[in-house]
Amino acid sequence: MIRVLFFAQLRETLGSAGTEVPHDESATVADLKAFLMSKGDSWQQAFSNGKVLCAVNQTMVQDDEKLCDSDEVAFFPPVTGG
Amino acid sequence: MIKVQESDFCVAEEYAAMTRGNTKAGAVVFFVGLVRDFNQNKKVNALTLEHYPAMTEQVLQDIVQQARSRWSLDRVRLIHRVGRLTLNEQIVFVAVSSQHREDAFAAAQFLMDILKTQAPFWKKEETEKGDEHWVDANNKDTISAQRWL
DSSP states (O other), rough: EEEEEEEEHHHHHHTTEEEEEEEEGGGGGHHHHHHTTTTTHHHHHHHTOOOEEEEETTTOOOTTTTTTTTOOEEEOOOOOOO | EEEEESSSOOOHHHHHHHHHHSOOOOOEEEEEEOOOSEEEOOOOOOEEEOHHHHHHHHHHHHHHHHHHHHHHHHHHEEEEEEEEEETTEEEEEEEEEESSSSHHHHHHHHHHHEEEEEOOOOEEEEEEOEEEEOOOOOHHHHHHHHHHH
């Protein structure tokens, strides 16, 4: 399984702090996104604005990043700390 | 020294920790970020800072490491608060000491610019009228960070 986390506005829009997705549905970050977007309108909208960032095992990655079983994948909006 | 915490920090104590027993440094530069009353065209009363705990410290360590490889630095202290903060409260502290001021100034600016665009923190503001909204990432911050990349 891939452990998926959502933060900030994305977490609120989706009404979910995280979920688990089978690895065969998510060979890459792009596949995982496509799988999540199929979960409903709010999911589709949240991921289609092109602003969502992704980290795999706490490191920022691009959509073509390959995923391994039991990876932790986090999706979140552009950061606004400091 | 890197810390992510809910509690406040005391600048005098942090400054003392930068200089205590330190005879090598000729310069200390520090920056404190505060909650201000106006942002993105709205009056702000308070904000809540959320972060991604497993990732935050890793990113901050990496940013400090990058700064150390670019400039000749002595001590570095970085504190970022999370949770609910009201007007005028301290959010972030960055301090750098070095033999000479040029390196300390540049590294402090670098640390803040990169932190603001790469460390996984998010601000949600409460306005005077009581409504809440997530802060949008600022293009100005992206441009500030790009000059170092």
